[in-house]
Amino acid sequence: MRFAFTTEQLELRDAVRDLLRRECAPEAVRAAWTNDTGRAPKAWAALAEMGALAVMAPEATGGFGLTEVDAILIAEAAGYAALPEPIVDTMLIAAPWGLVQHAQSAVVVVPESPCTAWADSADVVLTLAADGVRTVPASDCSLVAHTSVDGARRLFDVSIPAGCEPQRPVADAAVAFRRGVLGTAAQLVGLAERMLTMTVDYAKEREQFGVKIGTFQAVKHHLANARTKLEFARPLVYRAAATMAAGDRSAGLHASMAKAQAGDAARIAARAALQCHGAIGYTTEYDLHLFMKRTWALDASWGDPAWHRRFVGAQIL
């Protein structure tokens, strides 16, 4: 038993974090709310350039042939930055199957979510269904636009052309689903950490009644609770990644446990963050809302916590 990342894995994570600190600062996320695509093209191109999107792509096609364990650290860093890109769909699902190259992107349509983000600007659309996985050029799909609480997430109800047969078997649909669940859980962990960090920084600076608000026990306890939730979510995400990489038959169960736990942790972090910020956090001029809204969106995507607990319950109860 050795439940830790390798130095190389952590170095890759740090490199991605550094890149996103530069290329996906809150201004870039804010810009995605109003630009044409809802995305952050500079950050995406830089990630492709450094090879981060190809960590799980086969070595034969220029990828690194690494596993979910490496990919979730990148997904977590993407969550920390609220990167407005379909990174989970692309990096964890399409790239390992060689369906995207370089800076191409993919989105995955899952039955558990009524809409798919960024389907209009992706290169490839995958659909997961009871009879397998279909891969369709995005230009062949018909899209009906919806609006997300997260202004960067351009949502679409996606219909693929009639008569399109699955290219990959049912088992692959299960693989894709649990990878998407896992990657989303990792993003939620990153988001929770970011909101906590922002709020701790704020509570150390903001003064009321002549003292820093971070000295108040009520504020401390909100943040201690949120930090504790995060402490007991992260290991389930890492464990699910490791069992998935090892081909463990229970990996789907582990992914659901991780998603339920990470979703709860991120939602509670968002709530504590807003409450401790007070009114400034309630404005859209302040950055917190970018992270809160991404949290709400991802918490509800790829199966919300209640969905995943039902899935777990069906196996353990």
Add this chain to the structure above:
Amino acid sequence: MDLDFSSAEQAFRTEVRDWLATNVPNPPLPSGDTRDGFAAHLEWERRLFDARYAVVSWPTELGGRDASLWEWLIFEEEYWLAGAPQRVTQNGIFLLAPTIFEFGTPDQQTRILPKMASGEEAWCQGWSEPNAGSDLAGIRSRARRDDAGGGWRLTGQKTWTTRGAFCTHLFGLFRTDPDAPRHNGMTYLLVDLRQPGITVRPVERLDGDDGFAEVFFDDAFVPDDMVLGEVNKGWQVAMATTGSERGLTLRSPGRFLATAQRLIDLHRDRVTSSASDGPVDDELRDRIVQAWIDAEAYRWQTFWTVTKLLDGGQAGAESSMVKVFWSELDVRLHELALELLGPHAELVDGDFAQWIKGYQFALSGPIYAGTNEIQRNVIAERVLGLPRR
């Protein structure tokens, strides 16, 4: 990442499981927090010791097996899953012993530890006083120098002392320099309770057992070789012990994994029974699953921490998050069971008594070892870095 136990570790698990399957008392022992039950539990401790399962992580020459942290966690998982008895020696072997390993002289280690492991001597913790609970540095019990006797004379009172009425020894903090600042001038003393000058009064706990005691000191004697660490440095020594108590040495994941499994079993019985209690609603089901996930989360958070420790890292203030998490999880697991039991929840006799009994014990978790409010302050200040004042 490698999430598999080695074949040696798996073999150890099998060995422990097999031994427990043939040795765990059935029917279960009476509560170890009563006089008769305590005696029965000491017999059980002796059996564990003879099979070298009492203190698996200790050195072989002191009665242990030199087990690794992984093996210790495996032992704990199997122990609680088998429904084995509560450990009435726990305050000695899990709280005091790590401190003796760290601060004790070689002589103290060989003199005290084997008898502790076998249950020949049973240790209780003498921290709280009537005016010093969460604020441990507020203790007033005195130890005065007795040069002629070569030791210390104790006066004062300890309270809420778990199993104090049944134990032979007490470890605790006593003020040796009353003029020193609050956190100084205390000394960590190991007290034999079987002497004149000690009066112990049992105190009935919430659950009705005499599990608490008040201990009065009236010129009781402690020889110099029963001082743990340096004189007037007791606070630093004691902090090492409270670290153990909050963290994994007192409450390993095995306990909560076992309770979560019993909750799952109870749910199954409830669903399959023909009783007219009606179906379990989805909302309760959802919370049961979440509690089970939390028990698993505790297991993996522990594995994460143990890997960090083996890599040379420190547990640190993170142990306060662990304490908040397990203590609240334990309450929740029992509350869910009581909800499932419905009108049967109040019965302290019969098959379900373990739950209401366990619930009352679980309620002490957020209070002892530093209340959860104190822990949240520690998390905020030492993990998150928020200002003290």
